[in-house]
Amino acid sequence: MSGEDLRNILESLARGEISVDEALKKIRLFTLEVIDNVVRFDIGRKIRRDVPEIVYGEGKDVKTLISMVQKLAGNIDVLVISRLTQEQIEALRAIQREDIEVVINDVGRIAVVKRKGVETPKYPCKVGVLAAGTADVRVAEEAKTIVEVMGCRAVPIYDVGVAGLHRVLEAMKRLKEEDVDVIIAIAGMEGALPSVVASLSDVPVIGVPTSVGYGAGGGGIAALYSMLQACSLGLAVVNIDSGVGAGVIASLIGRRVAYARKRCGTSNT
Numbered sequence: 138m139s140g141e142d143l144r145n146i147l148e149s150l151a152r153g154e155i156s157v158d159e160a161l162k163k164i165r166l167f168t169l170e171v172i173d174n175v176v177r178f179d180i181g182r183k184i185r186r187d188v189p190e191i192v193y194g195e196g197k198d199v200k201t202l203i204s205m206v207q208k209l210a211g212n213i214d215v216l217v218i219s220r221l222t223q224e225q226i227e228a229l230r231a232i233q234r235e236d237i238e239v240v241i242n243d244v245g246r247i248a249v250v251k252r253k254g255v256e257t258p259k260y261p262c263k264v265g266v267l268a269a270g271t272a273d274v275r276v277a278e279e280a281k282t283i284v285e286v287m288g289c290r291a292v293p294i295y296d297v298g299v300a301g302l303h304r305v306l307e308a309m310k311r312l313k314e315e316d317v318d319v320i321i322a323i324a325g326m327e328g329a330l331p332s333v334v335a336s337l338s339d340v341p342v343i344g345v346p347t348s349v350g351y352g353a354g355g356g357g358i359a360a361l362y363s364m365l366q367a368c369s370l371g372l373a374v375v376n377i378d379s380g381v382g383a384g385v386i387a388s389l390i391g392r393r394v395a396y397a398r399k400r401c402g403t404s405n406t
Contacts, residue, residue, distance in 0.1 A: 188385055189286055194246075195220035199228045206250055210237045215257075216250040217286060219279060219381050245278030245380065249286050258288035261398055261405040262391030264384075265317040266291050267308055267334060269298035269324035272349040276380040277323050280345065283384025284321075289391040292317055299329045309337045316405060318394045319387045323380070325349025328360025335369035341390060343383045344374040 150160040190213055194202060202218070202225055209216055221229070221241075229239050229248050241248045251257075264284045268277035274295050284291040292315050297308040312320060320338055322331035323345040331344030344367070346360035354362065357377035364374040375382040398405060 188389075189215040189217050191217040191219060191283075191381060191385075193220055194218045194225055194248075195222070197225075199225055203228050203232065206232065206237075206239075207234075210234065210250065210252065214252050214255040215286060217283070217381075218248045218250065219246070221246045221248060242278050242282050244275055245282050246275065247279050247282045247381075249282065257286060260288045260392050260395040262289040262388075262395040263315055263317040263405060264289050264291050264387045264391050265312040265315070265320040266293040267297055267312075267320060267322045267330065268293075268295040269322075269326075269330040270349065271296055273323045273325055273347045276345055276347050276378050277321075279380030280321050280323070280384040280387070283381055284388050284391075287385070287388035287392070289318075289388050289395075297330070298324065298326075299333055302333075305330065305333055305337075309334065312338075318405070319343065319390045321345060321383045321387050323347060323383075325357060325360050328363040331364050331372055331374070332367035332369045335367065335372035338371065340371075342369075342372045343387055344372055345379060345383045346374070346377045348378050 146155075146160050146163050149155045150157065155163070192205065206216065206229070218229070226241055226243065226246070226248070229241060232239055236253055237250055238253055239248055239250050266277050266281050266284065268274050277293060277295060281291045281293050292312060294308045294311060297304040299305060317340060319340055320334055320342045322334045322342055324330035325347035326349060328344070328346045331342055335342040344364040346357045346364055348357040350357060350359055353359065361374070361377055364372070373386070375386070395405070
């Protein structure tokens with residue numbers, strides 16, 4: 138959005154030709170950044186949806202990715218980059234700018250780029266993040282990063298698959314003690330964990346099938362079908378390996394709960 142565009146909108150508002158809501162809508166629609174005619178970047182998404190801008194790193198060459206980060210760092214407070222390769226991670230770590238900081242979750246292959254001095258919002262909401270096996274932790278860490286950057290507190294508990302049902306019960310006991318507002322349950326293979334968790338929980342559960350598995354229904358297909366066919370109510374399912382999708386949904390739920398608590402004068406520390 139150019140300075141002239143913004144001036145025209147504000148002058149129209151001052152003359153009474155448009156309302157405040159109309160002016161806000163026009164400003165939001167103009168927030169588009171074009172980078173090297175390769176990426177058309179929507180820097181207004183945070184304004185419209187209150188979700189940080191999240192870039193899918195996989196498939197982008199390192200030069201384009203770093204150029205994007207360098208050009209956008211001055212325009213937005215927080216940029217999240219998911220599905221990073223090791224080469225991309227190393228290139229992000231090599232960025233040396235005094236005005237930004239890059240925090241990388243190597244396990245989750247996800248990075249958070251923030252302008253220095255920008256504080257992550259904190260809301261009185263908690264999200265449980267369960268991973269069935271250690272092979273599912275990469276997706277769990279991706280979801281956990283999103284939950285935290287959106288201002289909720291993550292309560293991660295890993296290696297609690299149904300192959301040892303007692304582990305699930307122990308995890309659920311802790312989540313009830315923590316009084317979480319929503320649970321993300323991540324599992325590959327047959328994908329049974331979310332169904333079991335939903336049957337034991339009184340809060341929404343988001344199931345994430347992972348591509349862990351082999352043979353018939355491998356690559357996450359069996360886990361996805363199992364979660365979609367679950368009998369337990371209160372369970373919603375995102376796509377295979379979609380830690381980002383689950384993290385955003387869980388955080389939006391948690392923040393709405395936080396707003397409700399604020400109105401009612403209660404808290405969830």
